[in-house]
């Protein structure tokens with residue numbers, strides 16, 4: 186049983202504004218302590234120090250959730266840090282809290298306010314216990330962190346003098362919202378050294394770390410008292426080699442440091458940055474690259490997937506997919522980590538969830554986020570565009586809101602645990618019912634939709650990003666697809682789904698009648714064909730696939746946006762056009778996955794042409810260089826190029842279906858996924874015109890491999906074939 190709900194929410198008696206504040210509690214245990222446990226949570230973000238030493242390694246605790254409904258608390262064993270006389274100091278910053286649009290409407294302790302709650306339990310060796318709760322005996326002082334903002338950065342004043350403490354103000358706020366830690370801890374990961382010192386044509390001092398990263402900088406600085414230095418962070422240099430920040434929009438991404446004449450090694454504690462390059466302004470010391478280290482920060486997910494092949498550009502693409510995930514899985518799956526957005530966009534998350542679940546173990550990560558999705562889902566079943574719902578309740582876009590169904594289903598498939606379906610079933614159902622209520626004649630032709638976001642057909646793309654595939658086609662296709670997945674989920678849970686089976690058939694028939702003619706899509710976009718094929722809407726797959734292939738060949742490249750790109754490669758390779766899919770994979774001109782690699786990308790770009798071939802930038806209003814969505818091609822690398830697939834009837838890779846489609850241009854492929862059962866490996870290599878295959882099946886699993894039309898059963902162990 187946790188103690189924290191018996192504590193009081195406390196806030197600063199001073200107006201906190203943009204500065205952080207520190208809550209202190211001094212105490213001396215009455216007798217010998219056997220165990221000491223600190224539980225903490227906050228409306229905002231906090232870090233705790235006991236006797237000057239940091240407690241735990243959670244960065245930006247307690248994480249970001251649906252603040253009105255659920256706030257996680259963390260529990261730390263602090264026994265080893267305890268002394269006879271103790272000073273517990275908890276610094277409280279703003280975190281994501283101010284992002285909510287509900288802030289204006291909310292009264293006291295609304296979304297502009299920060300508060301802390303904590304309980305320190307001392308279990309004495311003689312069996313007695315004592316619990317210190319946050320209350321007005323805690324003293325509040327100012328913090329040397331004079332400014333903190335998730336987008337703009339942090340200001341640290343080494344000369345700051347905190348002065349006398351004042352009693353914390355106890356405030357009345359719901360404690361039922363407190364839940365124990367559900368997601369992964371957010372922690373520090375790679376430490377990247379500075380690679381190059383650049384003096385730009387504009388005369389600025391810039392440092393390159395060689396990798397676009399989400400996290401912060403650790404730096405050493407001295408300077409003379411009161412000297413103020415600044416560090417700006419950005420992702421790219423412009424075509425002249427100058428520091429480019431326009432695509433950050435209003436996000437300042439800055440650290441400001443006020444020196445006191447002593448040497449300090451500092452890293453921000455209440456924010457994060459998306460960057461590869463730094464710009465130093467008014468740097469007081471000689472610039473020595475050894476004094477600058479980038480620390481990557483993300484949810485502490487276990488790495489599970491690896492892919493390698495004979496084409497170095499594809500290997501770099503895979504590297505970029507992994508770093509895109511690291512950079513955007515900081516407690517919430519975000520669109521991007523740099524500009525003034527960094528939100529849990531549902532569409533991006535559903536497009537990428539399968540790739541994400543192969544790269545890393547994200548079961549806990551998505552369980553938490555889907556809990557927030559359910560908590561923030563509107564009463565009519567519509568799902569807000571971003572979760573946590575910091576843009577208010579605006580929602581219900583096809584392919585975005587469908588995250589409510591697609592994500593839990595994929596998490597179930599990847600890890601084989603029904604619990605996520607049980608937890609999310611009512612949320613899935615509400616979303617299906619929302620679509621049903623808004624459909625006319627089984628087609629969903631109304632409402633606001635993002636369409637095939639950022640596709641390449643739309644001549645107006647500069648201003649309008651909604652793509653050229655009809656929105657009612659996309660909405661109706663997702664109505665069908667989500668209903669299909671919902672039926673599968675219901676059947677896994679032993680429910681009668683006949684009502685929804687009928688609904689699915691009716692949507693399918695209406696879709697074909699309205700949007701197709703003799704197996705062809707009336708709207709001649711690649712995405713229209715892709716959805717009909719991948720969702721199983723077409724009753725003449727050969728005809729639709731031939732139409733898709735023709736569209737691809739005619740364009741000479743992909744033209745898909747967020748929606749079509751998710752399934753384009755599968756729609757081709759599942760229907761006999763694998764070689765064309767490989768053409769798309771291996772293309773290096775714009776638009777393509779490898780074009781950005783040739784332009785030096787180290788994470789996945791938001792747009793196919795975020796940077797133009799001449800080095801100029803796309804529309805600064807919406808151009809990020811770290812947006813994982815198009816990294817969804819990762820699931821095709823695992824599932825088709827390497828051919829590792831789970832079987833829906835034995836999910837979580839209890840039964841593995843090896844179905845690689847080799848292509849000579851890759852030379853070889855080596856991939857592995859660490860499933861809950863163990864490590865699955867698939868390798869193939871061209872030797873002249875023959876292909877050598879090798880598959881490893883973990884203990885306790887079974888597998889099949891289709892060789893020359895014959896299904897071969899594989900038991901645990903490693904199996905080799907030549908074809």
Ligand code: BGC
Pocket residue numbers: 520521526530532533635638807812
């Ligand atoms: C985000 C996207 C998101 C979109 C909605 C953008 O600003 O960065 O990734 O899905 O809005 O279409």
